[in-house]
Structure formats: C-alpha cells, structure tokens
Amino acid sequence: MVLYFSATGNTEYIAQEIAKRLDDECVNIIDRVKTNDNSVLHSDKPFIICAPVYVCEMPRFMSKYLKKQTFTGNKDVYFIFTSGGYCGISGQLAKWMFRKKKMNYRGHAEFKMPRNYVANDAYPMLSKEEVEDRIVKSHEKIASVVADIQAGNKLTARHIFLFETIITLPFNPVWCKQKLLAKDFYSTEQCIGCGKCVKLCPLNNIELENGKPVWSDNCTHCMACIGNCPTQAIEYGTITQDKEQYNFGKYRYVADSLSDKNEQ
Numbered sequence: 001m002v003l004y005f006s007a008t009g010n011t012e013y014i015a016q017e018i019a020k021r022l023d024d025e026c027v028n029i030i031d032r033v034k035t036n037d038n039s040v041l042h043s044d045k046p047f048i049i050c051a052p053v054y055v056c057e058m059p060r061f062m063s064k065y066l067k068k069q070t071f072t073g074n075k076d077v078y079f080i081f082t083s084g085g086y087c088g089i090s091g092q093l094a095k096w097m098f099r100k101k102k103m104n105y106r107g108h109a110e111f112k113m114p115r116n117y118v119a120n121d122a123y124p125m126l127s128k129e130e131v132e133d134r135i136v137k138s139h140e141k142i143a144s145v146v147a148d149i150q151a152g153n154k155l156t157a158r159h160i161f162l163f164e165t166i167i168t169l170p171f172n173p174v175w176c177k178q179k180l181l182a183k184d185f186y187s188t189e190q191c192i193g194c195g196k197c198v199k200l201c202p203l204n205n206i207e208l209e210n211g212k213p214v215w216s217d218n219c220t221h222c223m224a225c226i227g228n229c230p231t232q233a234i235e236y237g238t239i240t241q242d243k244e245q246y247n248f249g250k251y252r253y254v255a256d257s258l259s260d261k262n263e264q
Helices: 010-022 030-034 060-068 090-100 128-151 162-179 196-200 224-228 248-263
Strands: 002-004 026-028 041-043 047-052 071-073 076-083 104-112 185-187 206-209 212-215 234-236
Touching: 002 010, 010 026, 010 047, 010 076, 010 128, 010 248, 030 060, 060 090, 060 162, 076 090, 076 128, 090 104, 104 128, 128 248, 185 212, 196 206, 196 224, 224 234
Parallel strands: 002 026, 002 047, 041 071, 047 076, 076 104
Antiparallel strands: 185 234, 206 212
16 A cells, blocks of 8 residues: 655655556545544555655654554555655654554655745755656656565665764754744735635645635645645745746656656
8 A cells, every 4th residue: 555645746646656556555645634534554565655855854744643543454664755855864763653563664765856845945946957857767766666665675775874863853843843834825816715725735724714725823834735726826925926836747747758658
C-alpha cells in the first residue's frame, strides 16, 4: 500500500507512479488527517509512505498522524521523500518512529522535485527549464527505486550526520511556531469562493466567510491553498505578488511525454 500527502502535486506524482509500477493501492491520506481518522490500515504488501519535507523533516502534522496510526499485515515499511533539495533528518525520524511500532524500516529514497515554496524570498522559484529538468530526473529515478522495492532491497540515501540531527530536532519546532504563520495569507478580488483551499488544507485552518477564505493560526505553509487556487486569487503579503504559483499540474506534460516514450 502506497500512502501519501501532497500539497501541490509533487509527492502525489511520485506516489502514483510507484503504485502503478508495483500494481499496488495508492491512498491519499488528506481526508484521514483532516477527520482524525486513525482506523487500521492493512496491507499484505510493504507499506510505502510518501511525504514532502518541510524544514528538514516531514510535515509535523503527518508525523503526528503516523505515530497514532495502526498498521497491520506486512511489517516492512519504505519511505519516499520529496523536497526542494534537502531532506534533512526525515529518514532518521521515520526510522525511529516505525521501529517503535515494531515494524521493519527498509530505508528511504529522496526525490529532488520543483520548489513550491513561494511564501519566502529566501527560496527563489525555479525557471521553467529547471522545473522540467527536475521532473525528468525524478521520473528516471523511479525505476531504480521500484526495482529495489520489488527485490526486497533496502533503499539507500545519503548518510545523516549526528550534527544535523542535533541542530534540527530543536530548530524545527521553533521555526514552525515562529515562522510558519498564516496571518499574511489573503484572497484578492479574483476569488470566486469555490472553497478548494478549504478542502485541501490539511490542518482545517481555512474557512469561508461571506464566500471568501479566512485563515486561522494553525498553518504548516504547505502551499496547498495558494498553489491550487484556480484563479490565482491567494497571496501571502507582498512576497507572492509577482511570483508564479507552482503546481505540478502545470508541468504534467513533462511526465506524460516521458511515460509515452517508455511505452513506445
């Protein structure tokens, strides 16, 4: 069983491709997270958990969900992480989490995908060519990851040094509390009140008031709201006003062309 959370489509693409090639079930956990549904998940095949990386870890809400979740059937678990370039201590934390569950952690793979984080000027958005290149390279990597899983091999990624863990463990919660704020999100007159942002927010942090979205204080900066708005009506202060809002769907043609070539 392949489980995933994806805000703007990067992780969803990798998860669905892996599931398709393994002929396995693929489950988006967003509704389970939003409704606190921790009913048992059972799989006769290994569990493959796909997650984005925020501030050097998988999203804190996702970690919290997985810690409470009961998994039955197969005892093997693989992790797949997508990031803008650095997965930090995500793999180490996943290993600790699932060893406590008495499951067999079978390693993780890292995919360097296009950056979606538009709410900070410290992270420049990529050019069209750079986005396309990352998708191509990630697509090419899927085959080797799937082959290892099919063979029962452990997935390998770069070594995580002790200093990374020592720095990140206290840094992540402080940064998330102090910097990942929702107060600067707002909708413009282009908003049509469709409610898509409400539906996609994993923390139930957005509500419609008089047909317009209003953000509360519990935010993870996943960019699901801003990246999926059909009219590009959501902004974050002045930071995003001149930036293109990233969504994998805009570049789906790259993945589709690669799939067509493989089938020929």
